[in-house]
Amino acid sequence: MAEKIRVLVADDQRLVRTGFRVILEAEGDIEVVAEADTGTEAIRQAQLTAPDVILMDIRMPELDGLSATEQIRRQPDPPTIIVLTTFDQNEYVYRALRAGAAGFLLKDSPSTRLIAAVRAAATGDSLIEPAITRRLVERFAEPVVPQGLPAELQALTERELEVLRLIARGLSNAEIAAELMVADTTVKTHVARLLTKLGVRDRVQAVVVAYETGFANRR
DSSP: OOOOEEEEEEOSOHHHHHHHHHHHHTSTTEEEEEEESSHHHHHHHHHHHOOSEEEEESOOSSSOHHHHHHHHHTSSSOOEEEEEEOTTOHHHHHHHHHHTOOEEEETTOOHHHHHHHHHHHHTTOOOBOHHHHHHHHHHHOOSSOOSSOOGGGTTSOHHHHHHHHHHHTTOOHHHHHHHHTOOHHHHHHHHHHHHHHHTOSSHHHHHHHHHHTTGGGOO
16 A cells, blocks of 8 residues: 655644544545644654645744745755745745745646645655746846846747746646647656756756746747
């Protein structure tokens, strides 16, 4: 029997934590191993329980979720962290990316999206809500789009550029595979190669590069 995905839920609202636990533990392959109601407690529980995935709220007492994310990501072999956000938290999105979050999830997302995000994170993939991706577009949109391919991306092949553009749109590996009509394993290979060429640790950091260079905003 395959091991279950171990999840830590960090949120200062008990009802939110309970709701997430009920949804996730209804799935046979996911187990909530701990809960935390502060950023400090999230760090402690991450060390005690070694979860595979952390669902991290942004606004928590003692230490906010972004600071907790930064500290946890500096630990050896850290868990994957999905940041929980709401539409009124635009200013935190970019900082969360920089802190090492592997994805974002709106708190009012459907349960299917929550489950998909946890499973994707556990396999090294990540999901960025399309609504949050649009927010990134607005954050990094430039009046004048740079002419030609940005220097940071010139080592990428045409197919790798295509994959990067789809990643920046918030697509998972499976969705990219369907879009390009190729196998999932082919997409994973392209993603691994482009991450290496860009010198970034994960696909979310690749999204940052795509927007900062203006590439993701090009038509």
